[in-house]
Every structure is written in C-alpha cells, then in structure tokens.
Amino acid sequence: MKIFTTIDEIRAWSNEHKRGGKTVGFVPTMGYLHRGHVSLIEASVEENNYTIVSIFVNPTQFGPNEDLDKYPRDITKDTETTKNAGVDVLFVPLVNEIYPKDYSTFVNVEEISDYLCGSTRLNHFKGVATVVTKLFNICNPTKAYFGQKDYQQAVVIQRMVRDLNMDLTVVVCPIVREADGLAMSSRNVYLSHEERAQSLSINISLKMASKLVDLGERNTVNLIEKVTSILEESDLISVEYVEVVDVKSLHRVDKIESRAVLAIAVKIGSTRLIDNIILEV
Amino acid sequence: MKIFTTIDEIRAWSNEHKRGGKTVGFVPTMGYLHRGHVSLIEASVEENNYTIVSIFVNPTQFGPNEDLDKYPRDITKDTETTKNAGVDVLFVPLVNEIYPKDYSTFVNVEEISDYLCGSTRLNHFKGVATVVTKLFNICNPTKAYFGQKDYQQAVVIQRMVRDLNMDLTVVVCPIVREADGLAMSSRNVYLSHEERAQSLSINISLKMASKLVDLGERNTVNLIEKVTSILEESDLISVEYVEVVDVKSLHRVDKIESRAVLAIAVKIGSTRLIDNIILEV
Numbered sequence: 001m002k003i004f005t006t007i008d009e010i011r012a013w014s015n016e017h018k019r020g021g022k023t024v025g026f027v028p029t030m031g032y033l034h035r036g037h038v039s040l041i042e043a044s045v046e047e048n049n050y051t052i053v054s055i056f057v058n059p060t061q062f063g064p065n066e067d068l069d070k071y072p073r074d075i076t077k078d079t080e081t082t083k084n085a086g087v088d089v090l091f092v093p094l095v096n097e098i099y100p101k102d103y104s105t106f107v108n109v110e111e112i113s114d115y116l117c118g119s120t121r122l123n124h125f126k127g128v129a130t131v132v133t134k135l136f137n138i139c140n141p142t143k144a145y146f147g148q149k150d151y152q153q154a155v156v157i158q159r160m161v162r163d164l165n166m167d168l169t170v171v172v173c174p175i176v177r178e179a180d181g182l183a184m185s186s187r188n189v190y191l192s193h194e195e196r197a198q199s200l201s202i203n204i205s206l207k208m209a210s211k212l213v214d215l216g217e218r219n220t221v222n223l224i225e226k227v228t229s230i231l232e233e234s235d236l237i238s239v240e241y242v243e244v245v246d247v248k249s250l251h252r253v254d255k256i257e258s259r260a261v262l263a264i265a266v267k268i269g270s271t272r273l274i275d276n277i278i279l280e281v
Numbered sequence: 282m283k284i285f286t287t288i289d290e291i292r293a294w295s296n297e298h299k300r301g302g303k304t305v306g307f308v309p310t311m312g313y314l315h316r317g318h319v320s321l322i323e324a325s326v327e328e329n330n331y332t333i334v335s336i337f338v339n340p341t342q343f344g345p346n347e348d349l350d351k352y353p354r355d356i357t358k359d360t361e362t363t364k365n366a367g368v369d370v371l372f373v374p375l376v377n378e379i380y381p382k383d384y385s386t387f388v389n390v391e392e393i394s395d396y397l398c399g400s401t402r403l404n405h406f407k408g409v410a411t412v413v414t415k416l417f418n419i420c421n422p423t424k425a426y427f428g429q430k431d432y433q434q435a436v437v438i439q440r441m442v443r444d445l446n447m448d449l450t451v452v453v454c455p456i457v458r459e460a461d462g463l464a465m466s467s468r469n470v471y472l473s474h475e476e477r478a479q480s481l482s483i484n485i486s487l488k489m490a491s492k493l494v495d496l497g498e499r500n501t502v503n504l505i506e507k508v509t510s511i512l513e514e515s516d517l518i519s520v521e522y523v524e525v526v527d528v529k530s531l532h533r534v535d536k537i538e539s540r541a542v543l544a545i546a547v548k549i550g551s552t553r554l555i556d557n558i559i560l561e562v
Contacts, residue, residue: 163386
C-alpha cells in the first residue's frame with residue numbers, strides 16, 4: 001500500500017490508472033477507522049480495480065465549540081486497517097496542503113444543509129461539501145463510498161454530485177453496528193462506561209419506531225413522541241432532535257406514505273451521537 | 282463542427298478524447314460572439330488538440346433588475362463564427378439541462394467576489410463560479426480560456442480552480458478593442474450612437490492613467506481622481522467605480538509598487554460597461 005501526503009502524488013497516481021481504463025474507488029474518512037469504514041472499503045475493493053482511502057480531519061466542518069482538537073486519531077492502527085483491507089493508496093494530507101493561505105472557496109448545498117444536524121452545526125455541511133469536492137477533484141474517483149449512518153451527509157453529497165455534474169457515482173452503504181446495536185462511530189470512544197450503556201436506547205428507540213410502522217402506525221408525531229420518550233428514560237441522554245423526513249428532500253413528513261427516514265441526534269454527556277433508520281410501508 | 286445540447290453527449294465526446302491522450306481547450310461564453318471571444322478560441326485552437334465552445338446565458342449570474350431577458354443572442358451567427366474559427370464542438374444547453382428542478386448547490390469564492398463589480402452585482406460571481414464549475418465538470422477541459430476584460434471574473438475563476446484543486450489550467454487572454462479603443466463586449470450593441478461616442482472616454486481615461494504612471498505618478502488617489510474627472514466630462518456616463526487594486530487579492534492599494542490593476546465600471550445610459558488596465562512600474 002502506498003501512502004501519499006501531497007496532492008500532486010495522488011493525482012498523478014489516480015490519473016495514470018484512470019487513463020489506463022481502470023476504475024478507482026474512493027473512501028474519504030477522518031480516520032480512527034472502525035468496522036463501518038471497513039465495510040465501505042470492502043465495497044470499494046470489491047467494485048473497483050483500485051481503492052484510495054483518505055484520512056483528513058477537516059477543520060472547516062467543525063464549529064468553534066466542537067471537538068476538532070480532541071477528535072480521536074490513530075494513524076498507525078489506521079495504516080494497518082487499510083493495508084489489511086486491500087487499500088491501494090492511503091492519502092494523508094496535512095491541513096495546509098488542503099487549505100493554503102488565503103483559501104476562500106466554498107461549496108454549499110443550500111436548504112438541505114440547514115435541516116437536521118445543520119440547524120445546530122452551522123456551516124458543517126458547507127465544510128463537508130467543500131472538502132469532498134476538493135478530494136474528488138484530487139483523487140478523480142469512479143465511485144465514492146459514504147455510510148448511511150451520516151444520512152444527511154450522504155444526501156448532501158448526492159445532491160452536490162448531481163448539481164455540479166461531477167463525473168462519478170456515489171455509493172451509500174448500510175449502517176454497521178456493534179453487537180449490542182450501537183451504530184459504529186469514531187466518537188463512541190468518548191463514552192464513559194455508563195454513557196455507553198445508556199447509548200443503547202438510541203437503537204432500541206429506532207427499532208421500536210420501525211416495529212410500530214410495521215404494526216400500522218403512519219402518524220409521524222406519534223412515532224417521534226414514542227422515540228423521544230424512550231430516549232428520555234435515560235438520564236444521561238439529552239435529545240437534540242428526533243425527526244421523520246423525506247429520504248431525498250429532507251422535508252418533514254406528517255404521514256409515512258412510502259419511504260421516510262427517522263433521524264436522531266442526541267448528546268450523551270458531552271458526546272454527540274447520531275443514528276437513523278429508513279421507515280418503509 | 283458538432284453541436285451538442287446535452288451533458289451526456291459532450292461529456293462522452295470529451296472523455297473519449299482525454300482518454301486517448303488528447304488535450305481539450307474550452308471557451309465558456311454567453312454567446313453573441315465578438316472578436317474578443319474569437320481571440321480566446323484562437324488561443325485554444327492553437328494550444329490544444331480539440332476546442333469546445335459553450336454558449337449559455339447563465340441566469341444565476343444576473344440580478345433581478347439586470348439584463349438577462351434582453352441579453353443579445355444570435356445563435357446562427359455564433360455557429361458560423363465558431364465553425365470558421367476551427368471549433369470542434371459547440372455546446373448549447375437549455376437552462377433546464379444545466380439547472381434541473383430543486384437545483385441547490387452553489388460555489389462561492391468568498392471575499393474577492395464582493396469587491397468591485399461584486400459590491401453592486403450581488404451574487405454575480407457566485408453564479409459565475411457555479412456555472413463555470415459545472416461546465417468544467419461537464420467538459421473536462423485541459424485548459425480553459427477567459428478574457429482580461431472581465432478582470433475580476435478571471436481572478437475569481439483562477440482562485441476557484443486553485444482552491445478546489447480543479448485539474449486544469451486557466452489561461453487569461455488580453456483585452457481586444459475596437460479600432461477606436463472601446464473594449465469588445467456583447468453589451469456594446471445596446472449603445473446608441475451618442476452613447477457609443479461617449480464610451481471612448483473609458484479607454485482614454487485608462488490610457489491617461491497609464492501615461493501618468495509612466496511619468497512617475499504612484500499615488501492611486503491622484504490616478505482615480507484624474508480618471509474619474511475624464512469620465513465625468515461625458516454627460517451620458519455615470520461612474521459606478523474607479524479603483525486601483527492588487528492584481529491577485531483585489532485589495533485596494535494606495536501606492537503603485539510593482540503591478541496593480543485599474544478597474545472601471547460605468548453606466549452609459551442604461552448600459553453597464555467595464556474595462557481595466559494593468560499598471561506596472
């Protein structure tokens with residue numbers, strides 16, 4: 001596995017393979033890789049001739065009071081993980097390689113970036129859309145892989161790729177969970193023993209909502225109430241939002257008619273976790 | 282010469298030639314082509330294996346009270362002009378091919394888009410940056426050509442290409458002028474006979490400024506005063522701005538130290554014209 005830190009290196013490598021008619025899969029990450037990331041890498045390795053993984057903790061997607069500085073990092077373990085998963089190139093740029101002095105260009109997917117997580121994480125998706133545009137232009141992939149756990153992110157990236165006519169395919173892979181149901185996240189490492197125990201109510205509440213829909217519930221106000229009440233039984237959890245929205249527009253829906261997504265954001269102690277489930281009738 | 286109207290056609294054509302190791306030059310225009318455009322096309326034909334010209338009057342770069350609806354169009358003459366200039370593909374998309382329903386993604390080069398023309402034409406450069414990003418992603422050029430007449434536009438596009446790591450070279454070509462000195466612009470057709478006569482003071486004032494710099498003037502306040510007073514001698518001209526700015530940052534400069542750009546925007550009747558000159562010591 002090659003490790004590149006400069007834009008020139010990775011671009012030359014990718015362009016050479018693309019010109020040779022090969023396909024290149026790309027998995028952008030912020031590192032501290034878990035089995036969720038590995039599932040994206042496995043999909044890419046399966047579907048493409050070559051796979052690039054990037055590790056870049058992107059400062060422009062963190063707010064001033066968020067966890068940029070303490071975001072977990074373990075490049076040694078990540079190198080092992082990617083090598084074992086069959087990655088061809090690991091791209092690990094420094095911040096000033098990505099954001100030079102007097103950097104000033106931003107990509108923003110308006111409206112849908114303001115809902116859900118966007119309502120509290122101002123400019124978060126602008127930072128995500130910008131860095132992903134840059135990484136796409138640098139790595140020139142055939143396909144790029146994102147996890148459904150960050151549902152809004154996947155929708156924002158899909159809309160951006162369509163709107164800006166980017167010449168690649170976005171693949172969204174299912175959520176990977178711990179054995180007890182907690183969605184994999186690099187931030188799970190922040191949880192204390194007790195917080196980790198209480199975090200289980202997130203997945204329990206999602207499964208309950210899905211069950212209620214199976215039993216005939218269509219009214220989203222009722223579903224949201226039920227989910228919220230389950231979450232609020234845990235004294236360490238504070239609910240940021242529980243919403244049922246259209247799978248593409250992210251507009252709130254009153255009734256579940258075909259497919260909708262139930263999305264949750266909570267804080268457990270000082271750790272912010274998100275999760276979601278597709279509700280289908 | 283091929284004429285394409287869909288994104289799929291032009292992308293397939295360009296990608297085929299790029300994969301074959303050929304270079305593709307690209308000249309994005311809003312049509313109603315004049316000798317300024319032709320000079321860009323000639324540079325592209327000279328420097329690349331193939332040349333694409335796009336004609337698209339981009340709605341997102343016009344303000345609500347601007348001249349989108351009456352912007353001059355002559356696709357028959359433009360087809361002749363491009364064919365004669367050796368263009369390989371003319372790309373003429375409809376508006377809904379470029380901006381589908383629920384379009385919502387925009388590229389913005391912050392700060393430098395707000396100076397000069399950006400201070401009165403709100404969101405103009407956001408519209409320009411967005412459509413140029415799209416056209417670059419669609420046409421996948423090796424080099425793209427812009428005129429120095431739209432100086433701020435050229436700087437915004439260069440910054441965007443650098444910031445977003447777009448894999449192409451931006452070429453800026455010199456201003457082409459009528460025999461009497463008026464900078465070529467599709468909007469010159471709006472001018473009445475009398476307005477056309479008075480428009481000459483724009484170039485006269487720029488040449489005067491350059492002359493003063495040659496004679497030792499370094500103070501930009503004095504230069505701006507002199508240029509403004511020449512423009513204001515013409516009763517049909519109202520000055521929007523006269524500024525001397527850094528060639529890259531577009532920040533105002535007090536003293537001309539090496540290179541700066543003197544940029545002018547005026548209204549002659551209801552027609553808005555811009556022009557500029559590089560001042561070098």
